[in-house]
Amino acid sequence: MVPAGFSKRHYLTIMSAILKNEPGTGAQFAQEAINQTLEPSDKVRFLRDMVRIRNFEERSNKAYSQGRIGGFLHLYIGQESVAISAASLMGPNDHMITAYRDHGHALAVGMSMNECMAELYGKATGCSKGKGGSMHYFAPDKNFWGGHGIVGGQTPLGLGIAFALKYQGKTGSCLCFLGDGAVNQGAFHESLNLASLWDIPVIYVIENNGYSMGTSQARSSAYPEYLAKRAEGYNMAWDVFNGWDVYELRAGFHRAMHRAHTESRPTIVEIATYRYRGHSVADANSKVYRTKEEIEQYENLFDPITRWKNTLINEGVITEEDYRQLNHEALQEAEAAAQFAEQSPWPTEADITADVYHEVDHQTESGLTGKHFFND
Amino acid sequence: MSRQIDYRTAIREALAEEIERDPNVFIIGEEVAQYNGAYKVTQGLWAKYGDKRVIDAPISEAGFIGMGVGASMLGLRPVMELMFWSFAYVAFDQMINNAATVRYMSGGLLHCPIVVRGPANGGTNVGATHSHTPENLFGNMPGLKVVCPATAYDAKGLMKTAIRDNDPVYVMENTKLYGELWDVPEGEYTIPLGVADVKRSGSDLTLVAHGRAVITCLKAAELLEAEHDIKAEVVDLRSIRPLDEQTILDSVRKTHRVVVVEENKPFCGVGAQITAMIQEKAFDDLDAPVARVSAIDAPAIYSPRLEEVQLPRPMDVVTKALSIC
Numbered sequence: 165m166v167p168a169g170f171s172k173r174h175y176l177t178i179m180s181a182i183l184k185n186e187p188g189t190g191a192q193f194a195q196e197a198i199n200q201t202l203e204p205s206d207k208v209r210f211l212r213d214m215v216r217i218r219n220f221e222e223r224s225n226k227a228y229s230q231g232r233i234g235g236f237l238h239l240y241i242g243q244e245s246v247a248i249s250a251a252s253l254m255g256p257n258d259h260m261i262t263a264y265r266d267h268g269h270a271l272a273v274g275m276s277m278n279e280c281m282a283e284l285y286g287k288a289t290g291c292s293k294g295k296g297g298s299m300h301y302f303a304p305d306k307n308f309w310g311g312h313g314i315v316g317g318q319t320p321l322g323l324g325i326a327f328a329l330k331y332q333g334k335t336g337s338c339l340c341f342l343g344d345g346a347v348n349q350g351a352f353h354e355s356l357n358l359a360s361l362w363d364i365p366v367i368y369v370i371e372n373n374g375y376s377m378g379t380s381q382a383r384s385s386a387y388p389e390y391l392a393k394r395a396e397g398y399n400m401a402w403d404v405f406n407g408w409d410v411y412e413l414r415a416g417f418h419r420a421m422h423r424a425h426t427e428s429r430p431t432i433v434e435i436a437t438y439r440y441r442g443h444s445v446a447d448a449n450s451k452v453y454r455t456k457e458e459i460e461q462y463e464n465l466f467d468p469i470t471r472w473k474n475t476l477i478n479e480g481v482i483t484e485e486d487y488r489q490l491n492h493e494a495l496q497e498a499e500a501a502a503q504f505a506e507q508s509p510w511p512t513e514a515d516i517t518a519d520v521y522h523e524v525d526h527q528t529e530s531g532l533t534g535k536h537f538f539n540d
Numbered sequence: 541m542s543r544q545i546d547y548r549t550a551i552r553e554a555l556a557e558e559i560e561r562d563p564n565v566f567i568i569g570e571e572v573a574q575y576n577g578a579y580k581v582t583q584g585l586w587a588k589y590g591d592k593r594v595i596d597a598p599i600s601e602a603g604f605i606g607m608g609v610g611a612s613m614l615g616l617r618p619v620m621e622l623m624f625w626s627f628a629y630v631a632f633d634q635m636i637n638n639a640a641t642v643r644y645m646s647g648g649l650l651h652c653p654i655v656v657r658g659p660a661n662g663g664t665n666v667g668a669t670h671s672h673t674p675e676n677l678f679g680n681m682p683g684l685k686v687v688c689p690a691t692a693y694d695a696k697g698l699m700k701t702a703i704r705d706n707d708p709v710y711v712m713e714n715t716k717l718y719g720e721l722w723d724v725p726e727g728e729y730t731i732p733l734g735v736a737d738v739k740r741s742g743s744d745l746t747l748v749a750h751g752r753a754v755i756t757c758l759k760a761a762e763l764l765e766a767e768h769d770i771k772a773e774v775v776d777l778r779s780i781r782p783l784d785e786q787t788i789l790d791s792v793r794k795t796h797r798v799v800v801v802e803e804n805k806p807f808c809g810v811g812a813q814i815t816a817m818i819q820e821k822a823f824d825d826l827d828a829p830v831a832r833v834s835a836i837d838a839p840a841i842y843s844p845r846l847e848e849v850q851l852p853r854p855m856d857v858v859t860k861a862l863s864i865c
Contacts, residue, residue, distance in 0.1 A: 261610075293647035302646035309613055310646065314637050320603050321638060324610020331566070331592070331616060351633065354603025361598070519648035520682050522706040530705055534734015534782025537682070538813070 193411035194475075198253070198418040204481045210252060210410050211476060211487070214244040214469045216494045217268045220277050223498035224267070224284055228445050232506070233284045237298050237445040240268035243437045245468030246371055247272040249413035250339050253421055254307065257329060257336025261309040261322045263343060264299035265371075265439075273306040277501035287508035294511045295519060315376075316342065316349025319368065323355045326366035330428060337365045337424035339417075345376020347391045348384060356398040356432070365424035367417075370434040371407070377443040378453040392434035400430055407437030408466040410475075438462045542725055548581045548718040550692035551657075554699035555619060556585060557728060559593050562617060565703060568595040568604055569621025569658075578623045579659065579718055601627050605656065606634035609708075612654045613642070619703060625660030625712055626672040639708040640683035653706045657699070660688075660712035661752060662803060662840040663851050671840035673804040675750070676813075678710050679780045685709040685733055686780040690754035692722035694778055697731030705733065714752045734782030738791065742773035745861055746791040748814055749801040750777040753852060757801050760857035768858075770865055780810055788814065789822050796827040799860050803851050806834035828864035833857055 193199060221239045228237045240247070243265075251272035254260065262269045270280055275291060283290030284298055291301050301311040309325060312318035322340025329336040346352055347370060359366050370391050376384055387393060395402035401423060405416035413435070420431040440459055442450030451459070476482045482490075523531030545553070558565045571578050573586035573596040586594040597604040601622065608618035622628055628635060635656065643651050662671035679686045685707055689695040695713065702709035739754060740761050747757040754776040761772035773791050777784065792798055798818055800811040815830045836850045 291647065292645055292649070295647050296645035300645040302649050304613070304646075304649055309610070309650070310642070312638070314633055317606075317633050317637055320606020320634055321610035321613070323603070324607040324612070325614055327607055328611040328614035328616050331611070332614075351602045351606060354600045355606070357598065358600060358603045358607060517682075519644050519646075521685075522643060522648075522651040522653075525648060526706075528706075530701070530733060533732045534779060534784050536734075536782045538783075 193409065193415045196411070196415045196418075198414055199411050206252070207476055207479075207481050208490075210248050211469070211472050211482070212490050212494070213248045213272055214472065215491050216277065216497065217244045217247070217271050218469060219491070219494040219498040220271060220280065220501065221267055223502050224281065225441075225445060227281075227284065227502055227505075233298070234286060235297055236264070237284070238265040238443065239439065239441040239445065240265050242440040242462070242467070243371060243373060243407065244268050245410050245413055245472065246369075246407050246435055246437055249410050250369065250417050253414060253417050254339075255336070257334045258421065259307040259309060259325050259329070259336065259338045260341070261318050261325060261338065262311065262341035263315065263318055263346065264311075264313045265343070266299065266301050266311040269341065270301040270303065270308060270311070273303060273308045275301065275303050275306065275308070277497055278504045281498075281501035282505040282508050285505040285508070286510070287505055288511045288515070289504070289508040293515065293519070295515075316346040316352045318342070319346065319349070319352040319355040322368070323359055323364055323366050326359070326364045326424075327362070330363075330365060335425050337367055337421050339367050339369055341369045341371060343376060344370060344372040344374065344381055344391055345379070345384065347394065356395065356400060356430075359430035360398045360400045363428045364430055365428045366430045367420045367424060368430070368432045370432065371437050372434050373437050373439045375439075375443070375453065377447070378449050380453065390434055392432040395432040400432060402432040402434070404434045404436070407435040408468045408471055410468070410472050438466065542723045544721045545692055545724050546719050546721050547692040547695050547713070548579065550696035550722070550724050551581050551699055551713065552583065552585065554696045554703070555582065556588070558619075558700055558703045559585070559589050564615060565617045565619060566593045566595060567619045567621065568597050568608060570597055570599055570623050572596060572621050577621070579715055581718070582621065601631035602634055605631040606638060608654050609634055609638045609642070609652055612652045613650050617653050617655075617703060619655040619657060622656060622658035624670050625658055625674055626670050628656070628674060629672075635678070635710075636681055640681045643707075644683060651706050652708050654708045655699075655702045655711060656708070657702075657711035658713060659715040659718075661714040661716060662835065663716055663847060665842055665844045665847055667842045668839035673712070675712055675780050676804055676809045679810065683708065685782065686712065687733060687778065688712045688751040688780060689778060690717070690739075690751055690776050692720065693724050694731060694737065694776070696724060697729050698733065698778060700728075701730045701733055704730070709733070712751065717752055717755070731778070733779045734784055735778065736784035736787035737776045737778055738773060738787065739776045740772070740774040742771035742795065744770045744795055745772045745797045745799065745865060746775060746788075746795045747772050747799050747801055747857065747861070748775045748777065748788055750780060750810065751803060753801045753803050756852055756854055757857060759854035760861065763854055763858050764861055768862065768865075770861065772861065777810075785817060785821070788818065792818055792822045793825045796825055797864050798826070799831045799833060799857060799864070801833045801852055801857055803835055805837050806832060807837065809834060831860050831864050833860050
């Protein structure tokens, strides 16, 4: 089991972490106050949102293989419960920012499939007018600040968003998502120190899916156990929870957000989750650095959509037929989004130099003095 | 009502006036508050405006500059001091990947009204790591604006404009200019970005420069007139991006000869851009090839005697000017 060259102490994959945790029913978390207030309609909405994310991504994957989408496509399939649980707790002064695996977060905060799909197609109707692509979705009107391509690069930005809330005297928080591969970046550690030093209400959410591209945690982190424990080096609270149960996720996120709201203190939370697909669609080795059995084992035991569906059936909130209907609607919505993207116009050549400078775009006095672009 | 103040005081006045004008403006940087600034630009501001508006950051440029970028997305206007612009390199990802592109990649949904300021110069015998002049590097990035004031008057007016601008503006100052006294009017004024200034009129030759090289050119122009009867015009770019091409071209069309002077290295520098632009747009007006004077093309040397030689001196400009006159 332990690969050659690694001490047993250092060998910790997400699977071994998962196997140590008996997959509970989530029943104990269902009893927490934050989950007790949920209406059946909320619970169904969570399921629908997860199913929508998965259908959106399956459809985008198809479009990618058809050559409709360029560049990278980092799929979130398997992790949907994390984004929707976090988004479900956001109030008017709670904000979200994430890395490049951002489709799930974008849909979870309420961005439309149409604008997200059209962005993948590079069309003018995309959420970033076709200028950002898969890794760069933004919706400031929904408190969603991207969508950032450089690993760890968003961690100081999340700090800044939370800093701004505090500066403006608002009680809120910023949920700053990152992957297990980002925890070794310097900018993240600088952000942790500043967050704790200045009592900034930021929550760093490590979505630990076990692999930073093809490198497992055992081969990348000197800490043999929880990545979130690095918080101790910065006098910061940390928490670890499982990523496959909505009740547990909501309870965990709520603890951190409550700390941010009431104490203006940061937290690192680490969530055990798993991506079924490669690092990106172009990841040719997604079944080389891990086994097919590992992927199947996770899907069978821990798939967050199946588990939440079963929870709701057990609670009598939905039936299998309701679920099939919901899935069918999401499938149709994703298909319609692909058609929308397909039929949307491309950006024009003139669009290449728009949205570079605010002052130029708005034709202000400042935007009109001097030369900003140098092709002629 | 005119008076003389030095370059650092002029910047300090700009910072203080903008802090008072706009509650979203705050200053952050290493030693800017309780220490009163490594170069005393921010002296007294913390005592006057307190912890909220003037913030000491740990040595953590990627952290606090990235934080400022994030805060600006929500409407704050951070003015972030780099003790030296050379330290920008540890914050490059935040200053380029985030600050310069977040507006573009969001299709214009976001903007990033930040200022990063501090000294960017050699000539102080602190070795190569502390002597970088990166105006060409940042000027190369669409989305960024770069300003290099040469005088106290310009420093104040450009700084106020930079703070009010809704795009990221990187202001590169010069420690060797901080103590220089200049006429600066009382009261408020601003100088638009992208407008060059003719610092000295002349008919025989144009010297184009920015930052401290402007001062070098003004001295060279005096020598050229006194010793060679050559009347040199000195065009101070003030702003690298946006760039005032028209003022350069107007001067070239008057004098027909140009020397482009900079304290940066020659390869892919601002001077290269200006030179290419002049030959393309004013070729028929030139009576001689466009000449350039730059720092000697090596990392900044420590040796005090030689660092003086490495950077353009008035005599270097005179010699180059005579070669084309």
